[in-house]
Amino acid sequence: MTLDRLSHDDLIARERELDAAYRAFQEAGLALDLTRGKPSPAQLALSDGLGTLDGDLLAADGTDTRNYGGLDGLPEARALGAELLAVRPDEVIAGGNSSLTLMYLYLLNAWLRGPAGDGSAWRETPGGARFLCPVPGYDRHFTILEDLGIEMLPVPMRDDGPDMDLVEAQVQADPSIKGIWCVPKYSNPSGQIYSDETVDRLARLATVAGAHFRIMCDNAYAVHDLDDDPPPLASIMAACRRHGTEDSLVLFGSTSKITRAGAGISWVAGSAATLDWLRQRLGVLTIGPDKVNQLRHVRFLKDLAGIRAHMRRHAAILRPKFELVERRLSDGLGGEGMGAWTTPRGGYFVSFDALPGLATAIVTLAGDAGVKLTPAGATFPYGRDPDDANIRLAPSYPGLEELDQAMQVLVVCVQLASIRQRLDA
Ligand code: PLP
Numbered sequence: 001m002t003l004d005r006l007s008h009d010d011l012i013a014r015e016r017e018l019d020a021a022y023r024a025f026q027e028a029g030l031a032l033d034l035t036r037g038k039p040s041p042a043q044l045a046l047s048d049g050l051g052t053l054d055g056d057l058l059a060a061d062g063t064d065t066r067n068y069g070g071l072d073g074l075p076e077a078r079a080l081g082a083e084l085l086a087v088r089p090d091e092v093i094a095g096g097n098s099s100l101t102l103m104y105l106y107l108l109n110a111w112l113r114g115p116a117g118d119g120s121a122w123r124e125t126p127g128g129a130r131f132l133c134p135v136p137g138y139d140r141h142f143t144i145l146e147d148l149g150i151e152m153l154p155v156p157m158r159d160d161g162p163d164m165d166l167v168e169a170q171v172q173a174d175p176s177i178k179g180i181w182c183v184p185k186y187s188n189p190s191g192q193i194y195s196d197e198t199v200d201r202l203a204r205l206a207t208v209a210g211a212h213f214r215i216m217c218d219n220a221y222a223v224h225d226l227d228d229d230p231p232p233l234a235s236i237m238a239a240c241r242r243h244g245t246e247d248s249l250v251l252f253g254s255t256s257k258i259t260r261a262g263a264g265i266s267w268v269a270g271s272a273a274t275l276d277w278l279r280q281r282l283g284v285l286t287i288g289p290d291k292v293n294q295l296r297h298v299r300f301l302k303d304l305a306g307i308r309a310h311m312r313r314h315a316a317i318l319r320p321k322f323e324l325v326e327r328r329l330s331d332g333l334g335g336e337g338m339g340a341w342t343t344p345r346g347g348y349f350v351s352f353d354a355l356p357g358l359a360t361a362i363v364t365l366a367g368d369a370g371v372k373l374t375p376a377g378a379t380f381p382y383g384r385d386p387d388d389a390n391i392r393l394a395p396s397y398p399g400l401e402e403l404d405q406a407m408q409v410l411v412v413c414v415q416l417a418s419i420r421q422r423l424d425a
Contacts, residue, residue: 002337003422011423018416022369025409030370032406036397037188037348038261039314043396046313047259050300057292065291071282073265077294081267083304084222085251086235092251092269093278096289099254099266103216104144106250106268109281110178111148115274116211116247122150122178132170132180134162136351136379136390138188141181141218145381152381153177157190161198168201171209179214180205185233186221186347189379189392193345196234203239206248218252223304223311225346226319237269246271255297257348258307258314265289265297321395321403325350328404332411338418341393350393351379358417359388365413371406 006014057065059074072078073094082089095102106115111129114120122129131145135154145152153170155162161184171177182202184194194202206213217236240246249271255264268278301307322344329341329352341352354362359376366373374392377383393410395403 002335003418004337006422008423011419015416015419015423018412018419021412022365022416025369025412028370030405030409032370032402032409033372033398034393034395034403034406034410035372035374037392037394038397039257040317040397040399042317043314044260046310046317047300050259050296053292053296053299057295059291059295063291065295068287070288070291071279071286073267073289074291074294074298076298077265077291078267080298080301080303080307081253081265081269084307085219085237085253085267085269086233087237087251087269091237091271091275092267093275093282094289094294095266095268095282096286097263097266097293099218099220099252099256099268100140100144102266102268103141103218103252105281105285106214106278107144107148107150107216109277110214111150114212115214115277120212122212125176125178127176129178130174130176131178132162132167133381134181134183134187135381136189136385136392137181137381138183138218139378139383141216142381150178154381155180157187157192159192160195161187161192161202164198164201167205168208171205171213175210177209178212179216182215182217183221184217184219184236186224186344188220188347189349189390190351191342191344191347191349193231193233199234199236199239200242203236203243203245203249206240206245207243209248211247213248215249216252217249220253220257221347222253223307224257224314224348225311226315226322227345228312230346247273250274255301258310259297259300263293265294318396320400321398322350324400324403325393325395325407328407328411332408333414336415336418338414339389348394348396350395352391352393352414353387353389354391354414355418355421356387356389358414358421359385359391361417361421362410362413363391365417366410369409369413371409371413373410 077094081092111122130151133152251269254266339354363373377385
């Protein structure tokens with residue numbers, strides 16, 4: 001029965017039952033963790049074949065991967081990234097172990113020097129530069145902007161991507177808005193895939209926003225499907241080509257959750273002008289990427305079909321975990337009116353929205369019963385969720401048994417917090 005139909009006496013009785021269940025969890029001395037959005041050891045073992053190159057360290061064009069040079073990365077690594085990000089190989093640079101580093105490099109230099117030549121430095125924006133941030137979103141994206149002092153403006157996510165009516169209206173009204181973050185497939189944490197219309201409207205933004213505006217498009221979960229018939233994502237670069245806005249798009253990806261987290265290849269893609277600009281900045285930062293690692297990856301993964309086959313093996317490990325989370329939430333909270341959650345078809349997270357005002361209380365309750373949850377607010381700029389509702393759940397790392405226990409605790413904490421809120425009302 002939904003919460004609002006329970007009588008006062010029913011609420012008191014349920015609170016007592018739940019409190020007893022909660023205390024039993026506390027006494028069990030649990031130490032569980034649902035915060036880690038990283039691959040489990042079983043997933044990492046899928047890439048054990050990455051080990052050696054059997055002494056053959058020459059790339060296809062004869063490059064000795066052991067030596068310095070090759071700022072753009074190996075041609076075969078660029079070709080792989082081009083397939084993954086749906087761009088041409090000449091539109092992509094293959095980098096080092098982290099796409100986040102490339103994002104920071106890009107934004108730091110856009111702020112310091114400007115993304116579009118003289119006079120475009122974001123730090124010179126009258127009143128300060130601002131950035132649109134779809135929420136809930138990825139905390140590390142927000143940390144970069146906070147680090148640079150770029151003001152973050154939250155934009156709600158809809159089922160098909162950010163609220164584009166609001167995005168367009170804000171861009172139109174405020175020239176100090178210099179860009180927008182996007183995770184277009186299996187958005188972190190809410191799992192949406194941007195619709196064709198959203199992709200097209202994003203690609204059109206620069207026609208209004210002007211030459212200094214950038215779409216920071218982090219396609220971190222491009223191939224991280226849980227089912228065999230994954231929903232497609234339209235090519236954002238193709239949409240930008242249609243509108244003549246290629247310079248506004250900067251695309252990122254990596255193999256962090258394909259092979260080894262923090263030890264794979266990263267990619268950055270963009271127009272010829274964007275890549276020329278980036279080469280100048282990258283050339284100051286480094287003599288070149290780790291080409292040995294790039295070669296190992298290409299030999300191991302081969303091409304997009306190889307990546308997809310590999311990702312099906314990840315899915316076989318991840319799917320039961322996501323199904324378990326869904327089952328526990330719908331068995332425990334379905335029809336109770338105590339929150340809503342996503343059922344993503346890929347990516348790494350389930351996004352849970354508690355009743356407004358309860359996320360912090362639920363995270364605290366769970367923590368006191370030995371289940372660590374991502375801090376409330378972490379998915380919002382400045383760590384401030386105005387509704388105090390969103391909690392990011394990361395089912396990938398724990399084993400099934402541990403995950404099951406953690407979910408049972410979470411469900412009881414949500415029920416308990418919701419009933420107590422109702423009683424206090
Ligand atoms: N982008 C998103 C959306 C992520 O969720 C993550 C990791 O969780 C990353 C980037 C990190 O990527 P990398 O390991 O390539 O720096």
